[in-house]
Amino acid sequence: DGGITQSPKYLFRKEGQNVTLSCEQNLNHDAMYWYRQDPGQGLRLIYYSQIVNDFQKGDIAEGYSVSREKKESFPLTVTSAQKNPTAFYLCASSLGGYEDTEAFFGQGTRLTVV
Amino acid sequence: AQSVTQPDIHITVSEGASLELRCNYSYGATPYLFWYVQSPGQGLQLLLKYFSGDTLVQGIKGFEAEFKRSQSSFNLRKPSVHWSDAAEYFCAVGVHKAAGNKLTFGGGTRVLVKP
Numbered sequence: 001d002g003g004i005t006q007s008p009k010y011l012f013r014k015e016g017q018n019v020t021l022s023c024e025q026n027l028n029h030d031a032m033y034w035y036r037q038d039p040g041q042g043l044r045l046i047y048y049s050q051i052v053n054d055f056q057k058g059d060i061a062e063g064y065s066v067s068r069e070k071k072e073s074f075p076l077t078v079t080s081a082q083k084n085p086t087a088f089y090l091c092a093s094s095l096g097g098y099e100d101t102e103a104f105f106g107q108g109t110r111l112t113v114v
Numbered sequence: 115a116q117s118v119t120q121p122d123i124h125i126t127v128s129e130g131a132s133l134e135l136r137c138n139y140s141y142g143a144t145p146y147l148f149w150y151v152q153s154p155g156q157g158l159q160l161l162l163k164y165f166s167g168d169t170l171v172q173g174i175k176g177f178e179a180e181f182k183r184s185q186s187s188f189n190l191r192k193p194s195v196h197w198s199d200a201a202e203y204f205c206a207v208g209v210h211k212a213a214g215n216k217l218t219f220g221g222g223t224r225v226l227v228k229p
Binding site for chain 1: 118120155157160163216218219220221
């Protein structure tokens, strides 16, 4: 089945450690996105990528980094510089192109700093 | 910059009653508009979308939404709610920029269904 796979579902991190969240899609989509979700704040865009080897900062990129070495993969690293990393992280993808913004979402990763 | 407002944080509705969720957006050009639904601990599922044409849009699970340009609104409706409709609903506006396309979301409305 085509879709977006995020792993792990739950992740615990000690303060001061970097951690990487995985996102893989087999939809042959060009564009991929990372969102952060906090209660009552909706989804906020962290980074997005329209094509391999290219990505742009979203609204809350500080403390995060990404790479896009393959079309199907868009991992997100939460660095120690992120002051409040505990949140629900959602990865999404879309076909890309000027008129397409319909996004398909993974099941999310819940990150907790302990 | 674009923004989306969902004025109602929580809505409680009885099973079988009608439901309307409000969404207002701010964007300088013609928007692409979406409604997504999220069950607890899950990802988001697309309910419906508006790109152009007929301003009344039909979606999955019996939902519909109406785009009103004069009011900058895109409200979601369902005539008769089922217990399985209890979830969080997000309105979003799609933005096209030279650097790529992206969605801006509202804060969400949590729907509770009473038996």
